[in-house]
Amino acid sequence: MFHEVSVLPVVVPLAGVVLVVLVWRLHRRGSLTAPRAAVALAACVYAAGVVANTVFPIYLDKPARTARWDDSLHLDLLSDYEVADAVMNIGVFVPVGILLALVAPRWSGARVLAVATACSLTIEVSQYVAAQTLAGGHVADVNDLLFDVVGAALGLLAVTELRQMPLGARLVDRFRWA
Template structure:
């Protein structure tokens, strides 16, 4: 059986661009496109592409038929903290610190539980993508409850650092220009 590696860049770069464009569209619908906010959209697109590149790839397809149909175990680990190295834990925490710091810029009324929910959802999407690519192709990663938990911890740390840094009035004033505005509501009052 012969396999070929799916090229990463033709998937990751358009993915990041789509995230950026969707972010700009969301900003535009809120009536708040500014250079600082657009820079947050760009950072989000680059971050999303980088996370995709490092969490789902490499992916290998079988030459001729594409998907791999041979025997293999389910690529899912559900036992917390079993055979989980400190290096893996630290990497997974570090990868999600930026997302925890981006959440309060992206949502109108950030709270710690909203940040946890967004980070947990993003991490779950990654773990499901890893499980799918490992099942359908020969993906290079496995879905692991430990990765999910440490990603959430990283997001919480990132959110906490953001809150801590913005306690300074000077930093808070600077950061305010990067925050995305709440969605504008159409007035129901007659003009």
């Protein structure tokens, strides 16, 4: 009926290229180890999954939209927002806090959260643009942004707390990119 852009041919090569770049970067710095390569792989798989589930589906030949420009935009904070959606967004962004803490261990907590906020905002803007131009099926929601940042903060907190224990610190240090 409508020509849908296939997800896998887009996200798999993109994730593969990013993985090669990250592993090459570790290699050039002389810090390539199996645990750090595993972090790079996890980051790429995670990012591919987020792109696949937040931007797609995209249709190339759907009829022009007749809806208002703000139909795919929700800016009412905590209004008409389900607890299940909040929990899902928190869960989806916990890995962002963990991965940023491992990949950029010298960053302050505020910087990690600023980058997580930028990532979430990029997702929301992408969803809005896709809905307006490519017949995407998602709504950009300020509540998603809020709970994404909460999830990233919890991920960062988990790594920070784990590093307070001797065994946890040794484990985290094996995976950190410092």
